[in-house]
Amino acid sequence: MLSERPITPSTLSRKDLPWQVKWDIQTCTKCGRCTSVCPVNAIELGVFRKREIKTSMGLNAKPVNEFSTFYGIRQRTDPAYACIGCAMCNMVCPNNAIEPVRQEHSTTLQFQNNRGGQSRTRGGRRNSGESLLDQLKFIRISMLTDPALDAGRHEFDVRTLLGRVLSPENEIKCFNENGWKPPVREIYPLVIGSMSFGALSPNMWEGLQMGVAYLNEELNMPVRMCTGEGGCPPRLLRSRFLKYVILQIASGYFGWDEIIHAIPEMKVDPCAIEIKYGQGAKPGDGGLLMWYKVNKLIAAIRGVPQGVSLPSPPTHQTKYSIEEAVAKMIQSMSMAWGFRVPVYPKISASSTSLAVLNNLVRNPYAAGLAIDGEDGGTGAAYNVSMNHMGHPIASNLRDCYKALCVSGAQNEIPLIAGGGIGKNGNLAANAAALIMLGASMVQVGKYVMQAGAGCLGSEKDRCNVCNIGVCPKGITSQDPRIYRRLDPEKVAERVVDFYLSFDTELRKVIAPLGRSTSLPIGMSDALGVSDKHVADRLDIKYVI
Amino acid sequence: MCRLFALTSRDPVSPMLAIDALNVMKEGHDGSGVGLYLSGLGGPFEDLKEYPVLSGIFTDAGLRRLSEYMTEKGFSSKYSVMFKPDTEPPVGTPKRGTYASIAYELPPEWKDLDKDDLGERLVKTRLELRAEGEQTGDIMVFSFWPDTIMIKEVGDPMAIGEYLQLGREEIHARHILAQGRQNTNYAINLYACHPFFIEGIGTMTNGENTAFIPIKEYLQSRGVTGYQGYQSDSEVFTHIAHFTTKKLGLDISAYKHVITPMNDDEMKDHQDREFLSSLKKACRKLIIDGPNCVIGCLENGTMFMAQDRKKLRPGVVGGNPELGMYAFSSEICGLNAAIPDRDKSQDFQPMHLDTAIVGPDCREVVKCSQKDPLLLQR
Numbered sequence A: 001m002l003s004e005r006p007i008t009p010s011t012l013s014r015k016d017l018p019w020q021v022k023w024d025i026q027t028c029t030k031c032g033r034c035t036s037v038c039p040v041n042a043i044e045l046g047v048f049r050k051r052e053i054k055t056s057m058g059l060n061a062k063p064v065n066e067f068s069t070f071y072g073i074r075q076r077t078d079p080a081y082a083c084i085g086c087a088m089c090n091m092v093c094p095n096n097a098i099e100p101v102r103q104e105h106s107t108t109l110q111f112q113n114n115r116g117g118q119s120r121t122r123g124g125r126r127n128s129g130e131s132l133l134d135q136l137k138f139i140r141i142s143m144l145t146d147p148a149l150d151a152g153r154h155e156f157d158v159r160t161l162l163g164r165v166l167s168p169e170n171e172i173k174c175f176n177e178n179g180w181k182p183p184v185r186e187i188y189p190l191v192i193g194s195m196s197f198g199a200l201s202p203n204m205w206e207g208l209q210m211g212v213a214y215l216n217e218e219l220n221m222p223v224r225m226c227t228g229e230g231g232c233p234p235r236l237l238r239s240r241f242l243k244y245v246i247l248q249i250a251s252g253y254f255g256w257d258e259i260i261h262a263i264p265e266m267k268v269d270p271c272a273i274e275i276k277y278g279q280g281a282k283p284g285d286g287g288l289l290m291w292y293k294v295n296k297l298i299a300a301i302r303g304v305p306q307g308v309s310l311p312s313p314p315t316h317q318t319k320y321s322i323e324e325a326v327a328k329m330i331q332s333m334s335m336a337w338g339f340r341v342p343v344y345p346k347i348s349a350s351s352t353s354l355a356v357l358n359n360l361v362r363n364p365y366a367a368g369l370a371i372d373g374e375d376g377g378t379g380a381a382y383n384v385s386m387n388h389m390g391h392p393i394a395s396n397l398r399d400c401y402k403a404l405c406v407s408g409a410q411n412e413i414p415l416i417a418g419g420g421i422g423k424n425g426n427l428a429a430n431a432a433a434l435i436m437l438g439a440s441m442v443q444v445g446k447y448v449m450q451a452g453a454g455c456l457g458s459e460k461d462r463c464n465v466c467n468i469g470v471c472p473k474g475i476t477s478q479d480p481r482i483y484r485r486l487d488p489e490k491v492a493e494r495v496v497d498f499y500l501s502f503d504t505e506l507r508k509v510i511a512p513l514g515r516s517t518s519l520p521i522g523m524s525d526a527l528g529v530s531d532k533h534v535a536d537r538l539d540i541k542y543v544i
Numbered sequence B: 001m002c003r004l005f006a007l008t009s010r011d012p013v014s015p016m017l018a019i020d021a022l023n024v025m026k027e028g029h030d031g032s033g034v035g036l037y038l039s040g041l042g043g044p045f046e047d048l049k050e051y052p053v054l055s056g057i058f059t060d061a062g063l064r065r066l067s068e069y070m071t072e073k074g075f076s077s078k079y080s081v082m083f084k085p086d087t088e089p090p091v092g093t094p095k096r097g098t099y100a101s102i103a104y105e106l107p108p109e110w111k112d113l114d115k116d117d118l119g120e121r122l123v124k125t126r127l128e129l130r131a132e133g134e135q136t137g138d139i140m141v142f143s144f145w146p147d148t149i150m151i152k153e154v155g156d157p158m159a160i161g162e163y164l165q166l167g168r169e170e171i172h173a174r175h176i177l178a179q180g181r182q183n184t185n186y187a188i189n190l191y192a193c194h195p196f197f198i199e200g201i202g203t204m205t206n207g208e209n210t211a212f213i214p215i216k217e218y219l220q221s222r223g224v225t226g227y228q229g230y231q232s233d234s235e236v237f238t239h240i241a242h243f244t245t246k247k248l249g250l251d252i253s254a255y256k257h258v259i260t261p262m263n264d265d266e267m268k269d270h271q272d273r274e275f276l277s278s279l280k281k282a283c284r285k286l287i288i289d290g291p292n293c294v295i296g297c298l299e300n301g302t303m304f305m306a307q308d309r310k311k312l313r314p315g316v317v318g319g320n321p322e323l324g325m326y327a328f329s330s331e332i333c334g335l336n337a338a339i340p341d342r343d344k345s346q347d348f349q350p351m352h353l354d355t356a357i358v359g360p361d362c363r364e365v366v367k368c369s370q371k372d373p374l375l376l377q378r
């Protein structure tokens, strides 16, 4: 830092930064760990000069200036290096001598984030803590005719179906005539949503896969995980664990070469194929893996050169329209696995969700529809997309479910809802609410990173540097020096932990409502909300 | 909780037998209503088996409107049992007018219709009348079907029985479903009173059906005439029985596979596992939840009882093959009151996998377990 600092339109004072680094000279031992761990180099070692006036006791001697230099931590004020509040410095400091403090009223950095004409891109969630799902209450408690069920002791069937379910009439007809039946998987209703190998570090991915395998094989919970765009490690493709994986194909087709080539060697079928048309964080935008993260391994798996940014186009460029795309992609993906694997599209919640759904209802091969609300997404996106684009999930899902009810297909096309579930930590309550609004299952991404690996990102724009490969926890970094921090075994353990507690909590919600033998999909009479407009819109009870 | 009592007998008996049994079980219901389903009618209806019987409650204006409406449609009345009580109604029961059961000759152009079309038209006629009555308040119809009478009223079963003189010879029947109602979740409404009826199938339930909304929405979306109303959370049980037997063509012993399918473990060694698991998937929306006991009667007089695994105190079936009389009761004391003279060791309490079925011949209780091989087609 210069001793004489220039003052230009974009210079900031410490006061202007939303995160201030508080450093305590008294307890700091100058070990230097904080500066070495800081992912954005927001702090640096600083040399400070100090003048002290020494006055001696007697009258004869005159006071003197005494100069000393000392070393400490200095926060940089260059917007490019602004502290992101991750608190890694605090985590590594042996004495708690340093910590970031949020300063709510400094907004100046917002105006300085777009430097060099570049808009800000980031990972993480929308910068808004509000959640409609948290406002919904479960009001239909069985008390009168019969007492509530015992969540701890009763037998519960917490499973759901992924895949096209035939109507009862057709099912019987098909059985009698020995006809072709669309594949259906019975799975756990909480799915780990798509986060690609490429976005996540190898350690994170391995941890998740191990957790999922443990849940399936040891705890008999049929949990499934989606890969996201970008392919799948070749060893996994050829292993028996593939059945716990939902492979995603997106508009960039990254990694699909590898997958297609592995088909003859696959020991088992994947759980399902998800065709990504849109995602909650950046509706109408393609995926974006920035060059920082495209290292040798990722480049190899995706079949691309190293060190280049990998944007996917916003649409499947080879297709003429969504109708054609949905029909053809589903058809060809089903065909690739001999019609043994459910194939479904994923779209961002938007005003066109219903149109897509209508296309699926008449498509006998469509296995479901995943809808991702505005709060979803973990990957890199423009700040403006993440904060301002998209449709909230609750009403979008509700509209879709009601449309299915009208056409009598509500058991036939499962809806998979995502986007903002558990954003304030209320995973089970949010998931249960969406299920009662009509979702057959829900998917979570960010929650898995937060609960499973200790991701620091928050709705207050904390951390959120997933896109540039410096993730301080090693979750979304492809740099081995960083992702070494993350222990896959521990991630697996945490994933299992939060699944088990989710399971308990879900039972605690549905048992008092008197449900145990089937998932309460569409049990909208159980829900109430104290906002009249919300109640009318979602067609649930208005309670105050 | 509501009390249920059903009687099936070779010879017509008085509905008061069932009402008496309800009275014995009185502690369990609050007497907020009583419903009766009668089929296999004796008395004057014995020879009118072909003719659909409209049963309901009408004001004088309602009766006039009814006869205009039916004449317009081409129906001509063949025989009618009208009952207009001349005593004061018991406490809590409104004065309503005439309780009527009228057998009609079909309009000439309906006579060649096949059974399904005819059934659908009868249901439509009932629904039209009901809709009309809901506007004016003059007409309430509960059923319109050959050999079927339904009576519903709010109030204590015994008091209503005496008030409406339910012991009358004209309404003696072979198959009787009777319920003493405890009004729980909904406002008191006659249409919400059990038993419910559609196209020859009547059922009644006690318990609470927490899956009501999803099931209702599912049934409504099936495009079947008559799947509407749903004033009570158990009205759907009747429609599921109808759907299972008439739309899917399954035997009544499959009903339980639809409403409470077995779990994977139980299904593991079943010889029809493949069919059952696909049925479970396809009918997932019809899985009921909450402790429930369902008693029902089919068109041919077959009676059944089933309950889900959460029902802690199941109903009981017992009877006397010599007498040719069997009863289905939610409490054993009701059964004791109605058929004291029976071999009690033969009483059967269907548990969570069982359906108890008594055929129209009233000879024995057929106990079917979900683990048994399926009788697929009816």
Ligand code: SF4
Binding pocket: A019, A021, A034, A037, A038, A039, A040, A041, A042, A043, A082, A083, A084, A085, A086, A087, A088, A089, A090, A099, A100
């Ligand atoms: S909080 Fe994080 S970004 Fe801020 S100084 Fe500490 S380590 Fe660096």
Ligand code: SF4
Binding pocket: A123, A124, A449, A454, A455, A456, A457, A458, A462, A463, A464, A465, A466, A467, A470, A471, A472, A473, A474, A475, A476
């Ligand atoms: S901890 Fe990593 S994954 Fe979480 S917000 Fe920060 S950079 Fe992103």
